Amino acid sequence: MTDVLGWFFQTFVLTGISLNFMLMGVAFAATFANLVDEQELDPIVQRFNPVLNISILAAIVDLGAPLDYHLIMGAGVYTAVYIIARAIGKYGGARIGATIMHMPETVQKYLGLTLLPHSGVSLVFTGIACATLAPLPDCVSLVQGTIAAAAVINEIIAVILAKKGFEKSGEIRVTSK
Structure with a gap:
């Protein structure tokens, strides 16, 4: 969702500015977590945690892979x-x-x-x-x-x-x- 919004804003609204989609996702998640009641948020977080863990692992591997350890x-x-x-x-x-x-x-x-x-x-x-x-x-x-x-x-x-x-x-x- 945030990738689509980010692409839309980068393409049509903020032309010429490079947006970081990862940081947009973090901002969206923080905003969502602060807007939803804690009792409603807990089951959502429970279901989403496996996806989040795999995503974080993939992001760190993706960012670390191109580093030249030499x-x-x-x-x-x-x-x-x-x-x-x-x-x-x-x-x-x-x-x-x-x-x-x-x-x-x-x-x-x-x-x-x-x-x-x-x-x-x-x-x-x-x-x-x-x-x-x-x-x-x-x-x-x-x-x-x-x-x-x-x-x-x-x-x-x-x-x-x-x-x-x-x-x-x-x-x-x-x-x-």
Whole structure:
């Protein structure tokens, strides 16, 4: 439905402007979820979840497939800067926001750590950025290499940090082996 509306607006209303149909679908779903009563929404969500899960998997595979993982080695400094800046922003922003909102100390300390993993979202926005930068192939390679390397590194390190954040905040129990 959103694809048809997106095509219509791009073809007849907003000529010359490139619309992102994936983001339009997200906006439509969020609007729909906020307009429908919660009791009515639950059965719809239950039926739709299998379709959503397959769609998300297909989208992530589609966005990740064209990434040239050989670019990871060439991204070096940019990847380090991206990972560090993103981590500081996530942790600092969560800490400041939680402090301003007078959240419990555990939220102020550990929420930022739980926000660090990011593969799927970064791949979606990498696809959008690369489509926009298509006339500049060197920039596309740089963005793809940086995000691919950051995703690989973050999915190893950030997941461990997120788990530690959940453990230290008391949200999950540590099981002894």
